[in-house]
Amino acid sequence: MSVGSVALTGAIPAANGQEKSGSKTTSPVLTNLGGRDPFKKYEPPHIIVKKSGGLVLPPTIQERIDQYKAQKLAAMSARVAAPKPTTAFLLSEIQVVGISRSPRGYAAIIEASPIKLAYVIYPGERFYDGQLVAIEDNRLVFRRETVYSDGKRERSVEMKPLRQATVNALAAAAGAKTATVEAPAAESEKRADKPAADKP
Numbered sequence: 289m290s291v292g293s294v295a296l297t298g299a300i301p302a303a304n305g306q307e308k309s310g311s312k313t314t315s316p317v318l319t320n321l322g323g324r325d326p327f328k329k330y331e332p333p334h335i336i337v338k339k340s341g342g343l344v345l346p347p348t349i350q351e352r353i354d355q356y357k358a359q360k361l362a363a364m365s366a367r368v369a370a371p372k373p374t375t376a377f378l379l380s381e382i383q384v385v386g387i388s389r390s391p392r393g394y395a396a397i398i399e400a401s402p403i404k405l406a407y408v409i410y411p412g413e414r415f416y417d418g419q420l421v422a423i424e425d426n427r428l429v430f431r432r433e434t435v436y437s438d439g440k441r442e443r444s445v446e447m448k449p450l451r452q453a454t455v456n457a458l459a460a461a462a463g464a465k466t467a468t469v470e471a472p473a474a475e476s477e478k479r480a481d482k483p484a485a486d487k488p
Contacts, residue, residue: 342436342437343434343435343436343437344435344436344437346378346416346417349376349377349381349402349403352376352377352416353376355376356371356373356375356376359371359375371414372407372413372414373407374398374400374407374409374413374414374415375414375415375416376416377400377402377415377416378415378416378417379415379417379418379430379432379446379448381400381401381402382398382399382400382401382415382448383398383399383401383448383451384396384397384398384427384428384448384449384450384451385397385398385399385406385450385451386450387423387424387425387426387428387450392410393410393411393423394410394411394423395408395409395410395423396408396409396410396420396423396428397409398428399451410423411423415430417432417433417434418430418431418432418433418446419431419433421445426449426450427447427448427449427450428447428448429445429446429447430445430446430447430448431443431444431445431446432444432445432446
């Protein structure tokens with residue numbers, strides 16, 4: 289009852305949405321926050337290409353060998369383990385000669401092409417521009433690190449096949465070609481040996 293009596297007396301102001309107030313009304317301004325204007329032709333966003341630093345070229349093999357020797361002398365004087373000699377070689381300078389099983393797991397035999405020396409390496413072995421990640425049956429998997437002049441470092445995966453496997457594959461492909469060439473020649477010789485009288 290008290291609610292009904294309050295409504296009848298007019299104590300609660302009524303909301304009239306249709307009435308015009310004394311102030312001047314303006315049409316609402318539509319703003320497009322963050323989106324594009326639907327009435328303009330689509331323009332793709334302009335992509336600003338950041339100019340990254342150039343590729344840092346590695347030093348020459350002699351400079352890398354000198355760095356390795358200095359690191360080895362410093363390690364010997366500090367009585368810590370010396371770095372492996374493979375830290376002076378780039379991944380592009382090595383060839384996989386063989387893969388074998390050892391008590392430590394798989395081992396790979398590589399040849400450093402600049403100085404023609406062979407090394408036995410294991411997974412985790414470091415190189416000047418990468419690291420050996422895994423040894424598989426017929427290839428090695430490396431993680432290559434590319435350094436740019438602005439300090440950015442980019443890592444990628446590189447696989448090096450077994451050198452003899454590539455030579456054997458080439459020899460097998462060449463052997464298959466010669467076998468296909470020799471087979472028709474042998475058949476033509478057999479036909480020449482048969483007499484023509486066999487034809488009915």
